[in-house]
Amino acid sequence: MKIGHSPDPDDAFMFYGLAKGAVKIRDFEIEHVLADIQTLNERAFKRELEVTAVSAFAFTQMASDYWIMKTGASMGKNYGPILVARQAIKPDELKGKKVAIPGVWTTAYLLAQIFLPPFEPAPVDFAKVFETVKNGKAEAGVIIHEGQLTYPETGLFKIADFGPLWFAETGLPLPLGLDVVRKDLGKELAKEISTGLKRSIEYGFANEPAALEYALQFGRGIGRDTGRKFVRMYVNDYTLDMGLLGEKALNLLFEKAAQKGILKGEPKVELV
Numbered sequence: 052m053k054i055g056h057s058p059d060p061d062d063a064f065m066f067y068g069l070a071k072g073a074v075k076i077r078d079f080e081i082e083h084v085l086a087d088i089q090t091l092n093e094r095a096f097k098r099e100l101e102v103t104a105v106s107a108f109a110f111t112q113m114a115s116d117y118w119i120m121k122t123g124a125s126m127g128k129n130y131g132p133i134l135v136a137r138q139a140i141k142p143d144e145l146k147g148k149k150v151a152i153p154g155v156w157t158t159a160y161l162l163a164q165i166f167l168p169p170f171e172p173a174p175v176d177f178a179k180v181f182e183t184v185k186n187g188k189a190e191a192g193v194i195i196h197e198g199q200l201t202y203p204e205t206g207l208f209k210i211a212d213f214g215p216l217w218f219a220e221t222g223l224p225l226p227l228g229l230d231v232v233r234k235d236l237g238k239e240l241a242k243e244i245s246t247g248l249k250r251s252i253e254y255g256f257a258n259e260p261a262a263l264e265y266a267l268q269f270g271r272g273i274g275r276d277t278g279r280k281f282v283r284m285y286v287n288d289y290t291l292d293m294g295l296l297g298e299k300a301l302n303l304l305f306e307k308a309a310q311k312g313i314l315k316g317e318p319k320v321e322l323v
Contacts, residue, residue: 052076052244055084055091055103056230059196060278061285062104064266065123068254069247071265076247077240085269087177088195088228089154101233102244107226107304109156114318116234119301120245121322122252123230126289126297131214131225132159133199134167135184135207136191142211145170151184151192153177158227159193161304162213164313181205195227197281223300224289232323241323252291298322 054069056062068074069081084091084100092109094100098116110119134142134150146168152160155174163170173189180192184207191210194202202209217225230248232241255262267278289297298320305317 052079052102053082053084053100055086055094055100057088057091057104057196058085058269060263060266060269061125061282063269064255064262064282064286065248065252065290067258067262067265068251073254074247074251076244087154088157089174089177092154092156095231098233101236102230104228104230106154106156106158106161107229107301108158108161108308110229110231111305111308111314111318112156113231117231118234118238118241118321118323120230120232120241120248121292121294122245122249122290124226124289124293124297125228125285126224126226126287126293126300127214127217127284128224128287128289129214129218130199130212130284131217131227132162133194133202133209133213134163134191134211135181135194135202135205136210137184137187137207139208140191140210142167142191145191147171148190149173149188151175151180151189153180153193153195157195158304159195159213161308161313162217162225163193165307165311166211166213166216181207197277199284200277200281221300221303223303224297226293226297226301226304227285229301238323245323249291252286255286293322 091103095105150170151173175183183189184192308314309317
């Protein structure tokens with residue numbers, strides 16, 4: 052069974068139990084497919100992976116083929132992607148300007164469309180957003196992953212934080228990433244996979260020092276303290292089970308996207 056996830060500390064932490072064989076899903080041999088989130092989105096559009104992490108925004112284009120798992124969601128609790136620029140400008144000043152984004156189906160791009168005036172998107176690899184802004188190829192850039200914590204080291208200014216903006220409007224967690232399972236596997240197996248991922252996360256929590264050591268292999272040079280903080284940001288109680296609040300937040304995100312004209316309709320959210 053192919054399971055796709057990004058090469059990031061939080062995803063690696065979630066899948067630690069499965070990667071180490073401490074958690075099993077029937078007698079399946081798990082092949083971990085590591086790729087950036089935009090690549091995983093594109094592979095899911097083609098139904099290439101049985102189970103994969105995807106952006107919440109991208110799910111809107113695959114709802115007929117995948118179920119959302121209750122487990123594995125990345126939800127920010129009053130934090131999320133940030134917007135950086137070379138100068139301390141106001142977000143309203145970005146109207147018509149070029150903004151670097153980490154992929155056209157990332158939730159970060161969706162949030163930028165919801166909270167910013169109309170701008171020209173400049174899709175780049177998420178790891179190159181800082182560079183794109185610093186060299187003047189974009190006026191600002193949307194930062195995801197551990198860059199949300201390390202941006203001060205770049206000399207860039209944070210000019211917006213989508214997590215607090217979302218929370219101020221909704222009082223809800225911010226849905227960013229989801230783990231989905233292909234519907235042709237059948238609901239019984241899909242539920243077992245969701246349960247298996249939950250057990251893998253629980254195993255990581257129960258063996259945190261070893262799980263963190265494993266996860267930080269994917270931290271692109273960040274230190275242990277920063278890595279631990281980042282993992283705890285995005286592997287939280289909503290990751291174990293998004294629950295009713297997480298489901299409400301997800302539906303609201305899609306509703307706002309439809310109201311803005313970004314989506315033609317709202318996908319059906321069905322959790323396993």
